[in-house]
Amino acid sequence: MAQTLVIDGLKDRILPINLRQSGNSDAQMLISTRVRKSPWWHMSKAAGCWAYTTYNHLYHPRAYIKPEDGGLMAEYEILTEHVSIWDVAVERQIQVKGPDAADFVDYVITRDVHQHVPTMQARYVILCNQYGGIINDPVLLRVADDEFWFSISDSDVLLWAQGVNSSGRFNVDIHEIDVSPVQIQGPKSVDLLEKMVGPHVRDIPYYGLIHDTVNGHPVTISRTGFSAEVGFEIYLHDAMLYSDEVWPYILEQGEEFNLGVIAASHIRRLEAGILSYGQDMDIEDNPFEVRLGWQVDLDKGDYIGKKALAGIKEEGVQQRLVGLRMGGRTHYLVKVQLPKDGIVDAEVVRVPFVDPSKDIPKTDL
Incomplete structure (x- = not known):
């Protein structure tokens, strides 16, 4: 029998929430072969990356501009300006590729693939386990009629997906492939993409896809991103072979637009109310607790977690993720304990905090 931890006001958990503060320290990260390096690793390092974390068993750049030079707020300005x-x-x-690709994907996500994910479109989706807990919240790219890519957040989807189909129920092959993305984000991103690829990038709809080339190398380009700014993701095929011919080319083409190499901006994604797996939710959270109930289609056919999710919706939840604003004038007060400032007043507010209708990323290009 598993033990549970009870925290005042929150539901019981099997595995306790990690409440230890990470903060800053003089600890160093050992670079080893146990954690993989991305195809862009050496070039992002040359661009000045000085802080990393690990994510999906790879080193993940987290800061380029030193604090004394403006730090993450300076990176934020590059992104937003x-x-x-x-x-x-x-x-x-x-x-996921094969004759049953659409049926397999429909079985492992909570949205209806057949209705909502046409070929050459991407969608934000969630994968749940049999208890209704969120396993991952990837962007799903349908790159062909019989081929899908899960562009995953930080959990082992490959192992789970292969396990789901270990009996061979679905006629599909499931593998991690040598495709690596870079994100091009910010108000001048469309100008840079147009220069590199052509004017047709302006016709890509929000969450749309195209297959094209950058500096002669095959890529898939999506109008998506983790910033809620106008942005694109460039997925380089055979990335381990060709990254050295694509990253420098993008930097060169971007000089006239003040292109900057930065880390994924958690400041901007928090403003936009974009969730981060492992920080805002994990496998013990269900979609209704973290503002993702709109993702749950209880009218479509059977899928993993459907029965549990139906029960959770009927019973209701004990806790919900909300947005809080601290400081200034407040109306609906709650109390929040901060690591250094103790207990302070906070106001529950609508999320996203900035651009709640997502007009910025959806703007007509």
Whole structure:
């Protein structure tokens, strides 16, 4: 029998929440072969990356501009005023390909693939386990009629997906493939993409896809991103072979637009209410607790977690993820304990905090 931890006001958990503060320290990360390096690793390092974390068993750049030079707020300004490039190879691509690809994907996500994911479109989706807990919240790319890529957040989707189909019920192959993305985010991103690829990039709809080339190498380009700014993701095929011919080319083409190499901006994604797996939710959270109930289609056919999710919706939840604003004038007060400032007043507010209708990323290009 598993033991549970009870925290005042929260539901019981099997595995306790990690409440230890990470903070800053003089600890160093050992670079080893146990954690993989992305195809962009050496070039992001040359661009000045000085802090890393690990994500999907890869080193993930987390800071370029030193604190004394403006730090993450300076990176934020590059993102929101100009254009930025991010090494996001940690978004590993899990390919599902074969005659039953659509049926398999429909069985493992909570949205209806057949109705909502046409070919050459991407969608934000969630994968749940049999208890209704969230396993991952990837962007799903349908790159062909019989081929899908899960561009995953930080959990082992490959092992889970292969396990789901270990009996061979679905006629598909499931593998991690050598495709690595960079994100091009910011108000000048469309100008940079147009220069590199052509004017047709302006016709890509929000969450749309195209197959094209960058500096002569095959890529898939999506109008998506982790910033809620106008942005694109460039998925380089055979990335381990050709990264050295694509990253420098993007930097060269981006000079006139003040292109900057930065880390994925958690400041901007928090403003936008974009969730981060492992930080805002994990496998013991269900979609209704973290503002993802709109993802749950209880009218479509059977899928993993459907029965549990139906029960959770009927019973209701004990806790919900909300947005809090601290400081200033407040109306609906709650109390929040901060690591250094103790207990402070906070106001529950609508999320996203900035651009709640997502007009910025959806703007007509």
